[in-house]
Amino acid sequence: MKKINFCSGPAILDSSVIANAGKALIDFNKTGLSLLEISHRSIEFVEVMEKTKQLVKELLDVNDDYEVLFLHGGASLQFCMIPFNLLDDSGHALYSITGQWAGNALKEAQLFGKALAIHDSSDKNFNYIPTIEWVDSYNSASYLHITSNNTIYGTQWSTLPTVGIPLIADMSSDIFSRKIKVSDFDLIYAGAQKNMGPAGVCMVIIKKEILGKVNRKIPTMLDYQTHINHKSMFNTPPVFAIYTSMLTLEWLKSVGGIEYIEKVNEEKARLLYAELDKNALFEPMVKGKDRSLMNITFRGKDENIEKKFKEVCKENGVVGLDGYRTVGGFRASIYNAMSIEKVSIFVSLLQDFEAKHG
Numbered sequence: 001m002k003k004i005n006f007c008s009g010p011a012i013l014d015s016s017v018i019a020n021a022g023k024a025l026i027d028f029n030k031t032g033l034s035l036l037e038i039s040h041r042s043i044e045f046v047e048v049m050e051k052t053k054q055l056v057k058e059l060l061d062v063n064d065d066y067e068v069l070f071l072h073g074g075a076s077l078q079f080c081m082i083p084f085n086l087l088d089d090s091g092h093a094l095y096s097i098t099g100q101w102a103g104n105a106l107k108e109a110q111l112f113g114k115a116l117a118i119h120d121s122s123d124k125n126f127n128y129i130p131t132i133e134w135v136d137s138y139n140s141a142s143y144l145h146i147t148s149n150n151t152i153y154g155t156q157w158s159t160l161p162t163v164g165i166p167l168i169a170d171m172s173s174d175i176f177s178r179k180i181k182v183s184d185f186d187l188i189y190a191g192a193q194k195n196m197g198p199a200g201v202c203m204v205i206i207k208k209e210i211l212g213k214v215n216r217k218i219p220t221m222l223d224y225q226t227h228i229n230h231k232s233m234f235n236t237p238p239v240f241a242i243y244t245s246m247l248t249l250e251w252l253k254s255v256g257g258i259e260y261i262e263k264v265n266e267e268k269a270r271l272l273y274a275e276l277d278k279n280a281l282f283e284p285m286v287k288g289k290d291r292s293l294m295n296i297t298f299r300g301k302d303e304n305i306e307k308k309f310k311e312v313c314k315e316n317g318v319v320g321l322d323g324y325r326t327v328g329g330f331r332a333s334i335y336n337a338m339s340i341e342k343v344s345i346f347v348s349l350l351q352d353f354e355a356k357h358g
């Protein structure tokens with residue numbers, strides 16, 4: 001039976017991407033060698049790196065003020081690299097606290113300078129995006145950091161803010177899912193394993209002019225300038241993760257790019273939220289405009305319903321639906337590679353369950 005995999009990350013990739021990644025492991029571009037056993041400095045792999053970067057630039061309309069990087073260490077290393085490169089001991093940075101990842105980012109920044117939370121939605125277990133109440137003192141901050149989509153809680157900035165200071169966004173779980181204006185940001189980063197590729201690489205889109213302004217010495221590997229100078233090849237890059245990300249971006253381009261996938265994503269979320277809003281046995285955790293189009297969190301009416309529904313999921317090949325441990329309930333992650341058809345099958349499952357147990 002074909003599974004319906006709602007895992008939040010590492011998450012599903014299009015089946016053509018998996019098949020082609022598999023082929024490259026055996027025979028990469030008819031070289032007679034595996035992708036895993038060629039030099040990252042070979043012409044073949046340098047082409048992969050350049051093509052991946054080009055696809056990012058094309059799909060997101062990134063201009064030449066920016067550099068696209070592919071780094072190790074996941075999104076979590078960016079929590080430290082950002083303040084290390086951009087926040088002086090004497091400066092201050094602003095953080096929007098809309099979830100656990102945002103909180104982790106703030107904690108790292110506090111190691112390097114003053115970092116303040118401008119708001120915090122932990123009072124309601126992060127089930128909403130607070131508004132920004134801008135005050136004068138914020139204008140002298142080095143940057144504002146936001147998390148565009150809160151993977152764990154199922155909230156998302158429906159409209160991304162624009163502010164008069166550099167804006168930095170963790171877009172790990174909604175990059176390439178909707179139109180964004182890159183020029184509104186000074187730095188965007190995303191761990192690949194949610195919506196872009198396998199685990200092992202983190203994409204960074206950085207405005208070059210923001211660098212070189214802090215007074216501390218920066219270790220070579222943690223300095224963005226190193227990776228810009230060496231085109232993400234200062235040391236051995238995660239070749240498989242980059243190659244598979246390239247395949248995903250080619251796939252995305254071939255189906256119609258962001259304009260197309262955004263419509264599909266809106267339709268999937270509409271179908272699922274509409275069912276959860278009317279199904280008497282389930283309740284969505286997030287209301288209104290802050291609902292994520294990528295991670296849909298919901299719970300059953302009671303423990304018994306949840307237990308029974310888990311059995312139904314198991315019988316029907318639905319996997320990866322458990323909510324995060326601090327949230328409970330269920331979470332359906334419906335990233336780009338999830339089809340409308342699979343979401344519709346899941347909606348029918350919720351309907352049949354209500355008919356039987358309601």
Ligand SMILES: *Cc1c(COP(=O)(O)O)cnc(C)c1O
Nearest residue numbers: 074075076101151170172173191
């Ligand atoms: C998964 C996730 C992270 C952590 O990513 P790693 O690559 O595992 O460090 C950070 N931020 C968000 C929004 C995420 O969804």
